[in-house]
Amino acid sequence: MAGISLDQARTIIRAALESGRGLNLKPLSVVVLDAGGHVQAFEREDGAAPGRFAIAHGKAYGAVMLGMAGTAQMARAESQSYFMAAVNGVYGGQVVPVPGGVLVRDSSGDVIGAVGVTGDTSDNDAAAAVTGTEAAGLHGEI
Amino acid sequence: MAGISLDQARTIIRAALESGRGLNLKPLSVVVLDAGGHVQAFEREDGAAPGRFAIAHGKAYGAVMLGMAGTAQMARAESQSYFMAAVNGVYGGQVVPVPGGVLVRDSSGDVIGAVGVTGDTSDNDAAAAVTGTEAAGLHGEI
Amino acid sequence: MAGISLDQARTIIRAALESGRGLNLKPLSVVVLDAGGHVQAFEREDGAAPGRFAIAHGKAYGAVMLGMAGTAQMARAESQSYFMAAVNGVYGGQVVPVPGGVLVRDSSGDVIGAVGVTGDTSDNDAAAAVTGTEAAGLHGEI
Amino acid sequence: MAGISLDQARTIIRAALESGRGLNLKPLSVVVLDAGGHVQAFEREDGAAPGRFAIAHGKAYGAVMLGMAGTAQMARAESQSYFMAAVNGVYGGQVVPVPGGVLVRDSSGDVIGAVGVTGDTSDNDAAAAVTGTEAAGLHGEI
Numbered sequence: 001m002a003g004i005s006l007d008q009a010r011t012i013i014r015a016a017l018e019s020g021r022g023l024n025l026k027p028l029s030v031v032v033l034d035a036g037g038h039v040q041a042f043e044r045e046d047g048a049a050p051g052r053f054a055i056a057h058g059k060a061y062g063a064v065m066l067g068m069a070g071t072a073q074m075a076r077a078e079s080q081s082y083f084m085a086a087v088n089g090v091y092g093g094q095v096v097p098v099p100g101g102v103l104v105r106d107s108s109g110d111v112i113g114a115v116g117v118t119g120d121t122s123d124n125d126a127a128a129a130v131t132g133t134e135a136a137g138l139h140g141e142i
Numbered sequence: 143m144a145g146i147s148l149d150q151a152r153t154i155i156r157a158a159l160e161s162g163r164g165l166n167l168k169p170l171s172v173v174v175l176d177a178g179g180h181v182q183a184f185e186r187e188d189g190a191a192p193g194r195f196a197i198a199h200g201k202a203y204g205a206v207m208l209g210m211a212g213t214a215q216m217a218r219a220e221s222q223s224y225f226m227a228a229v230n231g232v233y234g235g236q237v238v239p240v241p242g243g244v245l246v247r248d249s250s251g252d253v254i255g256a257v258g259v260t261g262d263t264s265d266n267d268a269a270a271a272v273t274g275t276e277a278a279g280l281h282g283e284i
Numbered sequence: 285m286a287g288i289s290l291d292q293a294r295t296i297i298r299a300a301l302e303s304g305r306g307l308n309l310k311p312l313s314v315v316v317l318d319a320g321g322h323v324q325a326f327e328r329e330d331g332a333a334p335g336r337f338a339i340a341h342g343k344a345y346g347a348v349m350l351g352m353a354g355t356a357q358m359a360r361a362e363s364q365s366y367f368m369a370a371v372n373g374v375y376g377g378q379v380v381p382v383p384g385g386v387l388v389r390d391s392s393g394d395v396i397g398a399v400g401v402t403g404d405t406s407d408n409d410a411a412a413a414v415t416g417t418e419a420a421g422l423h424g425e426i
Numbered sequence: 427m428a429g430i431s432l433d434q435a436r437t438i439i440r441a442a443l444e445s446g447r448g449l450n451l452k453p454l455s456v457v458v459l460d461a462g463g464h465v466q467a468f469e470r471e472d473g474a475a476p477g478r479f480a481i482a483h484g485k486a487y488g489a490v491m492l493g494m495a496g497t498a499q500m501a502r503a504e505s506q507s508y509f510m511a512a513v514n515g516v517y518g519g520q521v522v523p524v525p526g527g528v529l530v531r532d533s534s535g536d537v538i539g540a541v542g543v544t545g546d547t548s549d550n551d552a553a554a555a556v557t558g559t560e561a562a563g564l565h566g567e568i
Binding site: 176177234 | 460461462463464518
Binding site: 147148151152176178180181182183184185186187188192193195 | 289320322324330
């Protein structure tokens with residue numbers, strides 16, 4: 001199984017954080033998960049609230065586990081909140097269904113992991129995640 | 143580490159409880175958490191219901207972990223109930239997203255903890271928390 | 285039901301902390317629970333580790349819920365570790381069965397709550413809890 | 427708030443991983459927690475098992491929450507297994523009481539966080555954590 005290497009994960013995180021600084025976003029936190037939903041790397045900027053790991057993780061975890069990025073999860077939560085509540089039941093409450101959870105695909109279109117960003121608005125979080133993903137030569141689906 | 147000392151926490155709690163007595167509020171419970179969301183001090187007035195620790199804690203805990211005070215949490219819960227439900231999933235159900243959870247900042251604006259008050263209306267709880275916070279020379283964000 | 289008033293809880297906590305300072309113990313954390321095992325008051329001294337609330341609470345909670353002080357719980361854990369493991373199953377993992385969890389009785393011998401102390405050795409913790417309890421005119425069973 | 431900055435956390439992680447490569451250890455995973463036990467940064471080397479975040483986290487989390495490094499936790503687990511089992515009850519099963527959980531202190535001796543390393547033997551994990559901590563000009567207690 002192809003996957004996200006630690007070098008790629010570092011590139012994703014650094015590029016996402018730099019894009020946040022460039023746009024003067026609030027302090028960001030960025031997690032990279034592998035194709036099995038397991039943590040590969042994470043960084044939380046100085047000044048971010050202490051609980052941001054769990055939010056970043058929850059955005060990325062739902063994306064990998066469902067094969068559905070944050071925007072699609074949010075749409076489902078808006079139309080069928082009981083479905084996303086049930087999803088959280090089976091996944092132990094670990095899913096945060098809003099933009100900022102980005103599915104990462106390789107050149108064949110296979111999902112090889114996910115990126116979760118939190119700290120600013122959900123849309124800005126998602127944009128930073130995509131910037132990071134593309135810096136590593138990968139495709140991010142918001 | 144800068145933070146809320148035990149002496150400051152005592153001042154916050156006493157002033158909050160005294161303000162409640164002065165306004166003839168229902169019996170209050172007041173918790174002070176540190177910058178990591180850990181309990182520094184707590185008092186529950188005679189006559190308060192037995193479960194009030196968890197409510198006070200939940201108001202303050204969400205404030206610290208998200209870096210977002212109770213009023214902002216309530217607004218998010220009103221507009222995106224599934225988001226705050228998901229937040230509670232990743233934080234183990236420990237967040238009570240209503241006013242009365244007050245972020246405490248030092249003179250530099252850094253979050254150094256939170257105060258949670260419960261027992262009367264949410265707005266009165268929040269006002270008591272701010273009275274306590276200001277008595278300790280700190281800034282409370284409702 | 286007679287109980288521990290907030291004034292008594294404050295006396296217990298202050299006397300326990302002062303005894304710790306007098307004996308040059310490590311920073312202590314002290315919780316007072318009511319007869320139903322619910323938190324009445326808590327203080328954590330500056331310099332104590334952040335997780336000390338849960339340990340203090342666990343010592344006192346087991347004492348109230350089982351009607352058995354910390355020393356007796358430890359003896360049971362030494363002789364029948366599976367029993368205390370099972371106790372923690374039914375009480376949600378909230379029991380810490382070592383000295384420092386002190387049952388509080390009124391003049392009739394009725395249990396009206398418990399005190400939990402943590403920070404130094406278990407025996408020193410228990411002694412500080414008894415000093416606090418007696419300062420409030422109550423009887424502490426270690 | 428004094429603490430471990432993201433720059434320091436990066437230095438700790440890189441130096442710990444480089445020391446592992448220099449000693450030909452198995453692939454390592456390294457987490458840095460702040461003074462409240464919250465994740466600041468994490469990296470898992472290519473080839474490490476997927477579940478290594480939780481082990482690294484559990485080593486560091488217990489160190490911060492108890493104010494007790496992994497070696498001392500292991501000694502306590504050896505002499506009083508029911509105590510560490512109870513500790514895990516109150517901390518939600520998040521503590522892994524073996525070497526590799528290193529308390530990080532600043533020049534005043536105050537705990538400002540912890541490092542958790544997993545992947546090789548517990549002793550090698552602890553040594554890598556100390557190497558990383560010292561590279562950042564901080565003191566690591568094993």
